[in-house]
Amino acid sequence: MSLKEKDPEIYSLVRKEMQRQQECIDLIASENYAPPEVLEATGSVLTNKYSEGYPGKRYYAGNEFIDQVETLAIERAKKLFGVDHANVQSHSGSTANYCAYSALVPAGETIMGMELSQGGHLTHGSPVNFSGKTYKVVSYAVDKKTEMLDFDVIRKQAVEHKPKLIICGYTAYPRTVHFDKFREVADACGAYLLADISHIAGLIAGGAHPSPAKYADVITTTTHKTLRGPRGAIIMCKAEFAQMIDKSVFPGAQGGPLDHVTAAKAVCFHNAMQKDFSDYAHQIVKNAKVLAEELHAKGLRLVSGGTDNHLILVDLTPMGITGKDAQIALEKAGIICNKNTIPYDTQKPFVASGIRLGTPAMTTRGMKESEIKEVATLLMKGLHKRTDDAALASIKEEVKALCSRYPVYKEYTH
Ligand SMILES: Cc1ncc(COP(=O)(O)O)c(C=O)c1O
Numbered sequence: 001m002s003l004k005e006k007d008p009e010i011y012s013l014v015r016k017e018m019q020r021q022q023e024c025i026d027l028i029a030s031e032n033y034a035p036p037e038v039l040e041a042t043g044s045v046l047t048n049k050y051s052e053g054y055p056g057k058r059y060y061a062g063n064e065f066i067d068q069v070e071t072l073a074i075e076r077a078k079k080l081f082g083v084d085h086a087n088v089q090s091h092s093g094s095t096a097n098y099c100a101y102s103a104l105v106p107a108g109e110t111i112m113g114m115e116l117s118q119g120g121h122l123t124h125g126s127p128v129n130f131s132g133k134t135y136k137v138v139s140y141a142v143d144k145k146t147e148m149l150d151f152d153v154i155r156k157q158a159v160e161h162k163p164k165l166i167i168c169g170y171t172a173y174p175r176t177v178h179f180d181k182f183r184e185v186a187d188a189c190g191a192y193l194l195a196d197i198s199h200i201a202g203l204i205a206g207g208a209h210p211s212p213a214k215y216a217d218v219i220t221t222t223t224h225k226t227l228r229g230p231r232g233a234i235i236m237c238k239a240e241f242a243q244m245i246d247k248s249v250f251p252g253a254q255g256g257p258l259d260h261v262t263a264a265k266a267v268c269f270h271n272a273m274q275k276d277f278s279d280y281a282h283q284i285v286k287n288a289k290v291l292a293e294e295l296h297a298k299g300l301r302l303v304s305g306g307t308d309n310h311l312i313l314v315d316l317t318p319m320g321i322t323g324k325d326a327q328i329a330l331e332k333a334g335i336i337c338n339k340n341t342i343p344y345d346t347q348k349p350f351v352a353s354g355i356r357l358g359t360p361a362m363t364t365r366g367m368k369e370s371e372i373k374e375v376a377t378l379l380m381k382g383l384h385k386r387t388d389d390a391a392l393a394s395i396k397e398e399v400k401a402l403c404s405r406y407p408v409y410k411e412y413t414h
Contacts, residue, residue: 022408023400025375027337029311029358030171030199032228033365034264035271036411041264042230050256054246069263076269077234080205082213085242087235088265089249089257093198093222096233097123097167098130100218103241103248104192105164107134112163112191115139117341117349119172119313121196138163142173142343147304149173151181158189169196169212172340172356174288174307179212192217198233200309202226202360205272206281209309217241226284226310226360229268232261280363284310287359290369294376295357303342303354311358315342321386323352329386330355334399335379365406374402 004011021033034042046069052059055067055074070088077086090096105111111131113124118141122129125137138161143150158166166189168182179195186193195212201221203209212219219236223229237245250257271277285308292306295314303313316326323339330337340356347353362375378399385391 018409023334023403025335025378025399025403026361027335027357027359027375027379029356029360030222030225031358032202032225032360033408034224034228034230034268036409037267037271038228038230038264041267042260044260044263046260046263047258049259051259052250052256054250066259066262069259069266070257073262073266073269076266076273077236080269080272081219081236082211083219083236084239085237085245087237087245087249088262089254090220090233090235091254091258091261092231093121093196093220093233094123094129095253096220096222096235097121097194097196099248099253100194100220100235100237100245101131101135101165102252103244104194104218105135108136110136110138110161110163111165111167112138112140112158112161113167114170114173115141117345118142118343119170120167121171121198124167124170124196142304144344147343148175149178151178151185155185155188158185158191162189163191165194166191167194167196168216169194169198169200171199172311172313174292174302174304174309174311174313176209176308177212179210179215183215195219196221198222199225199311202228202272202277203281203284203309206278208278208281208285218245223265223268226281227268227272228280228360228364229271230261230264232258232265234265283368284359284363286369287363287367287372288312290372291357291359291376294373295380298376298380300380310360311356313340313342313354313356315354316383317342317353319383321383322347323354324350325386326355326383329392330379330382332389332392333378333382333385333395334403335375335382335395362406365403365408367406371402371406378402 051063051066055071073088074086114120116126123131126132166186193216195216200209204211222233224231288307292312301315327339337355339352340354341352342354345353
């Protein structure tokens with residue numbers, strides 16, 4: 001019996017969500033559309049299996065094929081990112097960071113990461129998160145003027161506070177992360193270097209952003225953002241940390257791995273090794289640059305003046321709009337984005353002075369520079385007409401028409 005017959009309520013909500021995804025412009029920088037083969041693996045019978053442990057060393061019988069799936073995922077991750085070791089069992093980016101930190105740093109020691117309101121992630125030391133509760137935290141920020149990382153200041157902070165671990169890689173930083181410079185800082189204070197590439201993993205895999213493989217001791221990444229895989233994460237590291245990382249994931253923090261998700265991760269790594277993925281990664285960046293240029297030309301202030309990657313941070317203060325109001329108005333126009341604090345924001349995070357815009361999802365749909373220009377026009381119209389619900393509804397129709405030219409799932413339109 002199908003979901004439709006067994007549980008019409010959930011079925012109907014899934015269908016509505018699919019329609020919403022089809023009809024909206026998704027500019028959330030951390031979202032993407034997983035391809036059908038990733039969805040198929042995620043929805044497979046592998047969900048039925050328990051396989052605590054690692055390939056060849058499981059606590060339960062019956063893991064002949066699961067072992068092969070996990071080994072394939074590990075080998076593909078190693079090849080894709082050029083690393084010694086990969087653990088593919090992390091359920092999410094946050095737990096991956098939890099496992100990586102606990103493997104390397106005893107509770108109570110000092111870690112250093114970018115402040116949340118500046119573009120870091122919650123798990124990079126926020127006081128409301130395990131990271132801020134377990135460790136002493138030294139936070140770094142971007143330079144007030146350039147709104148970019150200043151390595152002289154970061155180095156000074158690191159040498160003064162001597163953290164055991166430095167985290168680089170962010171949630172809302174529109175510029176290149178210079179892993180080589182972070183390595184120098186880490187060496188200057190004797191810290192481990194962790195690169196959290198959750199946002200940019202797809203760009204790195206596709207050669208559109210420098211790789212941390214040579215520089216970082218440990219690399220964590222989600223698999224569902226630019227990498228276009230299932231929800232989940234992996235941890236990669238130098239050979240010397242392999243055992244510590246594996247133990248920290250299981251039995252340290254998790255029980256059974258999600259084998260169906262591991263299979264889907266393997267599929268996404270395979271996809272990311274293909275030539276068309278490299279084209280995709282480069283197109284994401286081209287699209288983000290065009291979106292930045294268009295919005296700037298139309299009068300918006302961009303944090304740091306532009307972008308090198310897949311995302312843009314817009315400061316709406318000069319327009320007299322908060323991030324929250326912009327997010328609400330744009331959603332009425334069928335344009336989905338998130339309010340975001342900007343560096344040195346004077347608004348609370350739930351209001352925020354900016355919005356974050358990303359191009360990974362619309363690039364997956366096949367949009368290129370000319371369509372992104374249309375997106376910029378629609379977005380500006382939405383901001384200007386933010387208090388006019390009728391105008392926003394009419395923009396939504398234009399958005400729908402644009403989206404109908406770029407189907408998300410041709411396979412599931414029945
Ligand atoms: C840089 C970074 N690290 C970690 C995470 C956490 O990932 P998850 O939401 O899977 O826990 C995110 C999610 O947005 C992120 O941006």
